[in-house]
Amino acid sequence: MEQWTGATPERLVESFAAARQTIEDAPVGRTAHQHTRWTPERIREADREPAEAAAEQRVVVAVEAATGQIVGVHVVHNYPHRREIGYIHDTSVPAAHRGHGLGLAMKAAMSRRIADERPDLERICTTTATVNTHMIGINLALGYETARTANWVETAAAGPAGRLAEQNR
Template identity: 50%
Template sequence: MSMEIRPFDAATASERELSEYHLASAAAWRVDFPEEPPAGYEATVGRLRTPWPHEGRCRYWAAYVDGVLVGLGRLALQDGENSGIAQVTVTVHPEYRRRGIGTAVLRAVLPAVRETGRPTVTGEAMKSGSPGDLWAARFGFRAVNRTAIMMLMVDETEPERWDVPVPAGYRLAGWVGTAPEELIEAYAAAREAVQDAPMGESSIQIVRWDAERIRREERELADQGAEERVVVAVHEASGEIAGVTGLLTYAYRPDKSYVNDTSVVRAHRGHGLGRALKAAMTRQVLRERPQVRRIVTSNNEDNVHMIAVNEAIGYQVLRRLIWVETTADGLTGALSR
């Protein structure tokens, strides 16, 4: 077996390389997450070329066996609150696992991690006890957070679940793409309400929101060809935004949408706003984007209230994942051994 690992640029990669990456990614997905079909070629390549804004800057390394791309490593570097964290993801085609390829990719990524000076290394979410979990544990990664991935299967859900009235004293408003200037400050304040969401022992910090950051995210999403929908609940007596939910739909995967953020300001909790917001968003996106057949969201397993809200409108737990992390020094020592 002849193995080579070298930097990979998704923007300039050949069609053959992209096709091989898709085959490796899809095969890995079928083994690791059999409860959901893998993404098609266009969605896989689109996701590779278009990292989500919260992932930051990304670099890649590809593993080739006898000239065929069989694995990929990714280094994602966020800024701001998480500028001390390097996120590393390693994917290997199942037929080529247990041959040292994943470890070789990790070694190839490590110098770039060290160059950043970031002390913490996190891994992509995985199932507890899975081969990936056991492999990561060999290098000192430990579970620090647990997440429930939930999905709304449109064709399998009774539409009556989305007929949720707006609580008295509130009204709903919304937009696509850009928040109205007169609401931007209140919108940012409402998104800040997510700060008390549980995060386990993870070193990852929830993003702080202000008007400037909102506008930056809007520009980044537009540049990526992503459509962002927002629905807010306005408290009629005060005029303040009491709750918000957002939904992203990417051009490369029009059949699947992703919940961006859902939060309710503490002073307005307990009235059913979360359920009303999510139900209204579901009605809207299915009316205006009928090709959407699946909507995905995620919640920390300790956030039992939001999980219950999701279940009430038809979401089901698709899988439960753990997030792992270690230190850059610890990873260096483990790989040297």
């Protein structure tokens, strides 16, 4: 495991981008939503966003000893307007490395770290698709509780306008 706060270390940017891209194949159900394409440039942009908002970005990654490549990512942000809450942005593991407990290990490492560094933190929030039963199991094992459920709804951008126009005829 390797950890940092703030910007991604230069030596890890490319590997971190590749590892973050694996969130793309996390189970989410049917949706037209497209995740961000993670490139080294996008990593640097994502590093700047919390800094510009005076937020803290904490990262835990799993690094494969033989290759030095990142094989698991866990990112948490703390915002100044809600200092008592940590918001998980991503937890992902490339398919070839799943099933070895990396997600659980990274989340547990972050929980220990954030408890030490931020004793004022009251809770950590995350979102998980209901079809992502593996991550739900990890969350439950770590003591997370379902606070609410949400439905993701979507339509083509012209859909609502077209429906309203039909209704007004």
